[in-house]
Structure formats: structure tokens, C-alpha cells
Amino acid sequence: MIAVKIFNNNALSTVTDDGKDAIILGLGIGFNKRPGDQVNEDKIEKIYYVQDDMQTKFLELLNNISPEVMDASNEIIRLIPNNDGKFNNKGILSLIEHISFAIERTKNNVFLPNLMLPDIKVMYSKEFELGMNALSIINKRCQTNLPEDEAGYIALHFVNMQSNDNLAYDTLKFVRGSMDLVKECYGLELDELSLSTIRFMTHLKFLAQRIFKKETYEDEKMVEMYVYLLTKHPKNVEYLEKLNEYIEKEFKYKLDKPEMIYILLHLTKIL
CATH class of the missing domain: 2.30.24.10 (CAT RNA-binding domain)
Incomplete structure (x- = not known):
């Protein structure tokens, strides 16, 4: 060559x-x-x-971009799971741009708080760990001191590179909106580090991904549980109504009964 x-x-x-x-x-x-x-x-x-x-x-x-940023980016790209080495993913380009701009912001004392950081740590723990490794590489190679918030942003880049779309952000938005409705309807402050809450958030995460990927889910054997679970708590009907309104408005999707059943099953363990 x-x-x-x-x-x-x-x-x-x-x-x-x-x-x-x-x-x-x-x-x-x-x-x-x-x-x-x-x-x-x-x-x-x-x-x-x-x-x-x-x-x-x-x-x-x-x-x-500087050679240091390119070197750091090259080392970080090696962390991407199942990276086939072909530059056919816009996410890699976006990641390199993000690293360059993040360093520039830091030099100018401009910091961008990551309001989604707690959710990223829970829902994308593996990607966040990779993000922390990436942060160490950047700070070492580029002689900078990027904050932990940037590890969260990098984690989302890793997620999107594997899905080739904006799946990570939409999933976080879906889960956060669903969790906020739990607090609103049930007047409940959730312990987001508890095992039950983490399982609920994980279920919402995979539900969101099914919705965005247009995957259908059917389990007719569980439909008979629907009425029973609705009466399990007096706020369940209100929550499902508001949740469906939120999902239809923001994501143009309507939950089916099996999906609502699984949500109520997880809620029962929290309430």
C-alpha cells in the first residue's frame, strides 16, 4: 500500500x-x-x-485534532466490543469529535454537567466502566483532567456505536420518564440503588429497546393476571394511564397487556 x-x-x-x-x-x-x-x-x-x-x-x-487526541481515540476505539475495524459507524467519528471538544471545553474552564450520569451508571454499567477506562486514557495521553461526567457521555457513545442509532439517549429518556411517573403517582421516593429498583429500571430499559427496535412481545398466558395486578394497588390504574400517555406522546407507541403486566409485577416488588 x-x-x-x-x-x-x-x-x-x-x-x-x-x-x-x-x-x-x-x-x-x-x-x-x-x-x-x-x-x-x-x-x-x-x-x-x-x-x-x-x-x-x-x-x-x-x-x-491534535496527534494526542487521535492517539487517545485510537486506544479507546480498541475498547469497543465487537469492533470489526471498518470505519462504517458514524458513532466512532462522533466519539472522536466529542473527545476533542471535551478537552477544548476543559481548557476553557467550561464544564457540561451530565444530568443522566446516575441513570447511566445503573443502566449501562459495563459501558460506564469502559467510559472510565477511556477517561484515564484521555487524561494521561492529553495531559488533561476531564471529570467523571465525561465518562458517562463516552459510555453513551459506546452504546450507540453498537446499535447504530440514538438508542441510548431515547432509552434513558424512556426510563427516567417512567420512573418520574412512579414518584408522581405513588408519592414514593425510590431507592435507585436497591435491587428491586435496579431490576425495575433494567426491565424498563429492555422494554424501551423493544419499542424502539419495533419488536413485538406476546405472552397470552399472563393476560389473565392483568386485572388482578391492576387492583393490587389503588394507584396502578392511574400510573398505567399516565405511562401510556407519556409513551404515546414521546415515542408513538402503545403498550400491550403483557408489557403492562411485567411493569406491574416489578412495581409490586417496590411498593
Whole structure:
């Protein structure tokens, strides 16, 4: 492969033997290289086959971020589960941009509080752990001190990269809205670290993902429990009515009886 453009010591663009435009990352792969030089393939760590509609934006990004940010991003990308090495996910581009802007904000003493951080820690604990690892990489490589809030934002990038949409944010919005209605209808302050509440939030998370992915769920054997659970607590009917109104208004979806049954089952353990 021949180098087409050198971005920094660790990144360059090329055209592969089969004619595909690609970005190559690797420690020292661009050091002392010029366009037209042979690429040292032993140094290749990642190859991203850039899609046409993203190529210009990605190349512009590489031209405008520091080598330290690119190095940190490359190391963080390795943390992504099931990363196949192909630059066909807009989430990776968004992650690199976020890291660059977060560092710039910190230099200017501008901090963006993450109001969803408690929910992220509970609902996306694995991704948040990856986010904390990413934070350590950024702070070390870029000589900065990003706050824990940024680990939460990075965790959402990891979630969205695996789903190729805005699933993480919509799921958090769905769960938070459903939990707020519990507090409103039942006058109950939930202990969000209790096992029962965490299980309820986890159920809402997977319910939200089914809704957004247009997946249907049927379990006719449980429908007979519906009336029994409705009368289990005097506020259950009010809660389900308000929950359905919220979901229809915000997400254009109407819960079916099996879904409402599972919600009531989890609520019964909390109330």
C-alpha cells in the first residue's frame, strides 16, 4: 500500500490493493513518511474503510485534532466490543469529535454537567466502566483532567456505536420518564440503588429497546393476571394511564397487556 496523505506520526490515508479508500492507524506508521511512500504494513494496528459520505468529514477531523487526541481515540476505539475495524459507524467519528471538544471545553474552564450520569451508571454499567477506562486514557495521553461526567457521555457513545442509532439517549429518556411517573403517582421516593429498583429500571430499559427496535412481545398466558395486578394497588390504574400517555406522546407507541403486566409485577416488588 502507498501513503496518500500523512495526518500525523500515527495516522495516514491510503488506497488498498483492491481500490478501497482507507485510514490506517498505527504507532509511528506516519513518522518521516511522505505521500507516495510505501506503508510499513507491520505497523498497522487498525484499518478503517471510509464510506464515501463520511470521508470528507473524517479527513477534515484528522486535520483539525491534535496527534494526542487521535492517539487517545485510537486506544479507546480498541475498547469497543465487537469492533470489526471498518470505519462504517458514524458513532466512532462522533466519539472522536466529542473527545476533542471535551478537552477544548476543559481548557476553557467550561464544564457540561451530565444530568443522566446516575441513570447511566445503573443502566449501562459495563459501558460506564469502559467510559472510565477511556477517561484515564484521555487524561494521561492529553495531559488533561476531564471529570467523571465525561465518562458517562463516552459510555453513551459506546452504546450507540453498537446499535447504530440514538438508542441510548431515547432509552434513558424512556426510563427516567417512567420512573418520574412512579414518584408522581405513588408519592414514593425510590431507592435507585436497591435491587428491586435496579431490576425495575433494567426491565424498563429492555422494554424501551423493544419499542424502539419495533419488536413485538406476546405472552397470552399472563393476560389473565392483568386485572388482578391492576387492583393490587389503588394507584396502578392511574400510573398505567399516565405511562401510556407519556409513551404515546414521546415515542408513538402503545403498550400491550403483557408489557403492562411485567411493569406491574416489578412495581409490586417496590411498593
